[in-house]
Amino acid sequence: MSRVDNLKKIIKRLTGALLAFLALLIVIFIIHCINVGRYNSEWRIITSDSSSTQILVDVHPRGGVTDSWVKTNTGLGTSLNAKIYEMVVTNNSHYYVDDWQIRFNVTDKCYLNNGWCGTFEIHQFDRAGTETSQTLDLRNFDNRDIYLFNYLAGQDLLIPLDYGDYFIYHPDTSPASGEVPIKGSEDMSGSSVCGIIMYSLTGEVNLLDYELSYKLHRGLWDGTTGRFLIISFTLLALSFIILGTIFLVSVRFESRIISQNKLLADAFRICCAMPDSRDYYSKGHSERVANIARLIAEKMGMDKSDCEIVYNAALFHNVGMVTVNEQILRKKGKLTREEYAEVKKHTIRGAELLKDIENIPHAEEAALYHHERYDGTGYPFGKKEDEIPLIGRIVAVADAYDAMNNDRPYRSKFSRDQIREEFIKNRGTQFDPAIVTAFLDVMGERNL
């Protein structure tokens, strides 16, 4: 397996792991969204009896000289004292107060007159306990639309309230009012200030029985889980970008290698076709021998890269033939002793041509030793058994098979059975027995 294949395999595994992590993050994100949604929609309550360090409520009468006055023409047969009360809601929590409202329970007889900037949801109960309620913007009303019990003292609206009645202040939600939302402590703590004008006989109205309801807004990326998610998603995105880039580069590199290999293969074929082309009976011989040699190597259990080395080396086994006189190669009759000696030189001359070619391993040996015989009676050196390099012994078998399997000027090609018989007969004399065994298996399996 090539380095590019290994890299692609690693990228595939890493992508699988990252996708699994992404799926896990998505599940965590969904659960986190549900939790944040629940947190943000929950109404929290502070009453005048409970205290909170995070959300503070302060209701008090304003102390300026213009903040209280006496109203004489009330239409009630008595004058009333008016006073402005200030209500401050301060947010010291980490999150925004996204929505809020405050309920005041009335404890003494009084009259609600006005306020800013929101609306008042007022609940009156008559002596029979029947409730009447209405939500009003006291700065902007038409008294014909008011069905709460009320007085109109000049321009002033007086809504009488007594023990048991209550009103709820809803803040103005327009951004300009600044009443909602109220910033949290991370943004310098915000507060909302509202005013209420109350009338009473004494000028003192008890507004200290209240109940503040509020919602906090927690952002999706706030808190430990939010920060974990944003860091994880960012790292994941970076990992995908890096892996994608490496994959694209490896694909481009691989396509370049493939095209270079094709170019090399073409060049090899041309080189090997040259010696074969000089003799009509040898056309395609080198490539056929190389294919058979590779099948033998595979059968012998060599790994893929070694099988390719055997194939490429075998392609060049007869390259020395280019130096042999063409008249000898094309001669129909029997060769003279001198002519045969000339042909035999193709082994040494081929090795000479290949000796400096480092990138085709064992090609020199394939050229030099493919006519040696296992019993030491071959040429050019008469080497025997393991003295003959393995590539020489493999190519010898493949070369002999191709010779027997093709017509010659002086004979027809051998039958399949004749070829088998020849190999069995010459096992241990001309050929390495182990290689013959491997080749006969190949013949059987591939129906050669």
Ligand SMILES: [Fe+2]
């Ligand atoms: Fe040869």
